[in-house]
Each structure stands twice: as C-alpha cells, then as structure tokens.
Amino acid sequence: MTILKKNSVSDAVIRRLPRYLHKLTELYERGIENASSNFLMEELNISATGIRQDFCNFGEFGQRGCGYNITKMRARIGHILGIDEERHLIIIGVDDLGHALLQNFPFEQNGFRLEAAFDISQSVVGTSVHGITVKPMTELERYAQHHEIDVAVLTTPQVATQDIVTKLIELGVRAFWNFTNVEVPSVDSDVLLENINFADSILHLKYRILND
Amino acid sequence: MTILKKNSVSDAVIRRLPRYLHKLTELYERGIENASSNFLMEELNISATGIRQDFCNFGEFGQRGCGYNITKMRARIGHILGIDEERHLIIIGVDDLGHALLQNFPFEQNGFRLEAAFDISQSVVGTSVHGITVKPMTELERYAQHHEIDVAVLTTPQVATQDIVTKLIELGVRAFWNFTNVEVPSVDSDVLLENINFADSILHLKYRILND
Secondary structure, eight states, X not given: OOOOOGGGSOHHHHHHHHHHHHHHHHHHHTTOOEEOHHHHHHHHTSOHHHHHHHHHTTOOOEETTTEEEHHHHHHHHHHHTTTTSOEEEXXXXXXXXXXXXXXXXXXXXXXXXXXXXXXXXXXXXXXXXXXXXXXXXXXXXXXXHHSOOSEEEEOOOHHHHHHHHHHHHHXXXXXXXXXXXXXXXXXXXXXXXXXXXXXXXHHHHHHHHHHO | OOOOOGGGSOXXXXXXXXXXXXXXHHHHHTTOOEEOHHHHHHHHTSOHHHHHHHHHTTOOOEETTTEEEHHHHHHHHHHHTTTTSOEEEEEEOOSHHHHHHHHHOOTGGGTEEEEEEEEXXXXXXXXXXXXXXXXXXXXXXXXXXXXXXXXXXXXXXHHHHHHHHHHHHHTTOOEEEEOSOOOXXXXXXXOEEEEOOHHHHHXXXXXXXXXX
16 A cells, blocks of 8 residues: 655645535445446546546556446545545624524534634624524634634634734734635644635636636 | 737736736835836746846737836726726525625726625525625526626535526526636636635645645
C-alpha cells in the first residue's frame, strides 16, 4: 500500500475530493460496491484518466481490472478530508444566511459540531434555532474562555467583519469560514480563511455567459 | 493597446478578476487614482509578479514606473466580467437562503436584474421580498413563455433539483447558479452551471485545519 503523503497533494486535487466523497456516498447508498473509472467518469463528469491520476495520490483503492471498491474509497477519502475528526464550530451572525446554516447545514456529516451562535440584534438573541439558543455578542469573550472554538463561521455585515475577526483571533480562533464577501486582510500565517464569495461566483458565471 | 483575447485567458485568472474588481472599487472609493503593483500586492495578498502577469492578459493598464490607473483598470475589468451587460435572473426557492439573496445580494452591481422568485410553499407564495412578490411554481412555465430568463438561481431542496433543472432547460434557460449542493448531472454543453457548494468548502477548510 502506498503511504499517503498528504502535504504533497495539490490544492486542486484536494478541492475535487469532496465531490468524489459525495458521489461515493450516493453510490454506496444505491448499493453499488464496485465501480470502474469509466463509470465514475460518467457519474462525475470528469475524464477517467483524471480520476485515476487523482486517486493515485492517495494510494491504491482498486485492483487492476476490478474497478474501485466504493466502501474503502469512501472511508479513505472521508478520512483524508477529516470527517472522522470532530472540530468545534460557532456561528457569528444569525441573519437569513446564518439561520439557513443553523437550520439546514449538515455540520456533523462534515466532521463539525456546531456549538453556539452569536448575534448583536435583540430580535434574534435568545431565539432558538435547531436546538441552539442565540447568544448576544457581549458573551463571546466569556464563551471563548471556557470553550474550544476551532472554526468561526462569519455571516456578519461587511462593516463589522474586520473587528470581529480581530477579536476572534485575539481569543485564539485560528480558522474562519467566511460568507461576508469581505476580503479579510492578510492575517498571521497560522490563521486559515476559507471564503465563500457569492459575488465572485456570479461574476464568473457572467463571464462564462458572455464568452463560452 | 493590446487587443483582448478573452477566450485565451485561463479560468484561474478569470476567477481572480472579481477580487481585483472589488479591491479596485474600494480603492476608487477611498480616492486613490494610481497604485503600484507592490501596493496592490499588499492590499490583495498576492505576489506583485502574479498581479503583473494577470493584468498582462488584458493589455496595458499602466505606464512603466507610473503604476496602475485605478479608474481605467476598474472599468476594463468590470467590462471583461460583463457587469455593464445586464442579464435577467430568477430565483427558484425562497427559503432562508433564497430570502437572504433576494433581500441582500447586490445583483445590479454584478450586472443582473432580479426579476422573479418562485416557491412551492403556500407560506411563502404571495409574500413580497425587496419588492419581488413570490410566485407559485405552477406559474413558472407561463412566466418563461413571456419573459427572458438568462439565469436561474437554485436554492431548492436537493430532491427537487433535478426535475426543476430539466424543466428549466426545456423552457430555454441556459445558465444556473446552483446553491443546492447537488451535483447536477452532465447537461448539454451549451448549459452553464456555476455551483456554490457549502459542503465542498467546509471540507476543504477541514483538510487545511488538519494538514496545514
């Protein structure tokens, strides 16, 4: 078995792994135990060669001519992505988007435990969403002193974002899932920012509409 | 002036343009007229060489030693991304996320006109969000016959997504902004899908937390 060298794998490959994981989970749920790279190619709309190359990065999942073992591959990719290692997560900002994440996003399936939500608005503080009672921002500091926070999800208004990030970094938070469409300025190299920027995405779509 | 060859530009460069546009808009609003690549580098947290190479793809924005003209560059990048060419957009699904987009997303700034919203739920149909009255899904077909739909935004439940996409393609829609976390199977090559997949993003963050 090839030894996994995690850090040598390119970001582009890593970015494709979640798609593979979702697809493998779907196939598993459909009762499919083995699949050829050609079959996966059709399901994933990626070239068979590309799939074989990506999987090569993580050792052997299949035997030549026998296809890929879905259960094994799913467990391995899930492990690489760390879904079996739980991390603690809080949400800052419970407007529509924060509410949608609290209500519907399957944090557990992705290896996160959503433990608290904070907002500044009196109309939201104290309400309960999916079993989480929204706390006032004034309690954030005390909360951080008594709980581990691995990730803060940011759905705050743009004007407030920088101050909140600075505060959270002071409180020891080292990873952010950022929905604010704000470019958070360069922070310490040990702070991780994962941005979901709606505007970037729709501008990319617009470019493709005009040029494809 | 170098002639712009849009289609020869790599997707990675195109994906960076919206960030440049946001930053240039911010600088413009701060009254800055010229900027060196070193200054832009600090603001954007990208190497000065990288910035120069990206901008080379789109012709000259500056004079050697004089930095970049912010207004010109902003107009040019905005034009490349098509924010000055309006397209018609509808939203399918007005749950929390659809509501957040209707209420807060600046479609106009990105060259889109949000013209209608549809939902299946009686509790939402007929309500008005940001001046848009939510229509029932049963009206979709008639709407499409009388209005141009360039993009459909999908915030529908996963189980419903494939049928809705099939229906919309039949009705002539050729671009989708997909928030459903569903892999829409391969469609005609003339149909564009831009996916915002929250699960892919948080799994990528998890990988970085465990490996960086």
